[in-house]
Amino acid sequence: GDSVTQMEGPVTLSEEAFLTINCTYTATGYPSLFWYVQYPGEGLQLLLKATKADDKGSNKGFEATYRKETTSFHLEKGSVQVSDSAVYFCALNGNQFYFGTGTSLTVIP
Amino acid sequence: GAGVSQSPSNKVTEKGKDVELRCDPISGHTALYWYRQSLGQGLEFLIYFQGNSAPDKSGLPSDRFSAERTGGSVSTLTIQRTQQEDSAVYLCASSLVSSGGRYEQYFGPGTRLTVT
Numbered sequence: 001g002d003s004v005t006q007m008e009g010p011v012t013l014s015e016e017a018f019l020t021i022n023c024t025y026t027a028t029g030y031p032s033l034f035w036y037v038q039y040p041g042e043g044l045q046l047l048l049k050a051t052k053a054d055d056k057g058s059n060k061g062f063e064a065t066y067r068k069e070t071t072s073f074h075l076e077k078g079s080v081q082v083s084d085s086a087v088y089f090c091a092l093n094g095n096q097f098y099f100g101t102g103t104s105l106t107v108i109p
Numbered sequence: 110g111a112g113v114s115q116s117p118s119n120k121v122t123e124k125g126k127d128v129e130l131r132c133d134p135i136s137g138h139t140a141l142y143w144y145r146q147s148l149g150q151g152l153e154f155l156i157y158f159q160g161n162s163a164p165d166k167s168g169l170p171s172d173r174f175s176a177e178r179t180g181g182s183v184s185t186l187t188i189q190r191t192q193q194e195d196s197a198v199y200l201c202a203s204s205l206v207s208s209g210g211r212y213e214q215y216f217g218p219g220t221r222l223t224v225t
Contacts, residue, residue, distance in 0.1 A: 029209075030209055031209070031210050032209060032210045032211045032212075034213055034214075036214075043200070043216050043217070043218050043219060044152075044200070044202075044216040045216070046213045046214075046215075049211075049213055051209060051211040052209075089151070089152065091214075092210070093204075093210030093211075093212070093213075093214075094209075094210050095206075095208075095210060096157055096159075096165065096210075097142060097157075097202075097204070097210075097214055098154075099144075099151065099152045099154070100151070101151040102150075102151040102152070
């Protein structure tokens with residue numbers, strides 16, 4: 001069945017460092033891919049999405065490209081800020097949603 | 110417009126009691142999911158409703174857990190004979206449905222359940 005595998009955390013970075021959080025998927029068909037973010041004490045919210053191969057989703061300086069050939073949707077940001085500290089979830093939706101286990105990011109000043 | 114709402118926001122109950130958690134999805138959203146999130150953990154899928162189809166109950170951890178969705182809208186998650194390990198935040202999410210799954214889920218604020 002469909003599934004999402006996400007990089008284990010926790011990840012700790014200094015402010016202005018480059019961020020990559022790896023996400024790979026297994027799916028039949030052509031799902032859409034998502035990154036959700038959960039800030040401390042808050043609910044999950046959509047960060048970005050891509051609905052077909054080679055699409056790039058972007059928001060708040062974060063980017064992820066839907067790579068069908070490598071079945072990946074890695075999240076990147078060129079320069080993280082303290083306010084980016086949160087848990088990040090990769091997800092796919094073919095005909096049902098599947099979430100990764102989440103990656104905790106802490107950015108230190 | 111209104112988002113996904115859940116009630117109550119907090120629930121403290123004694124071990125062995127039954128609890129009901131409610132979710133009001135976004136109007137028109139035919140897909141509804143329940144998840145459980147323990148402290149510092151990821152999302153644990155519980156159950157999925159899609160339109161009039163039989164729900165996917167594969168994530169329910171025991172027969173003490175059940176859920177209904179009435180009229181394709183409001184859903185209730187019931188936990189019978191609660192145990193301390195049931196303590197968690199219960200999240201509800203809803204979405205539109207399409208081929209290719211291009212619609213995102215919208216999450217409610219969750220119900221924090223504490224079993225004493």
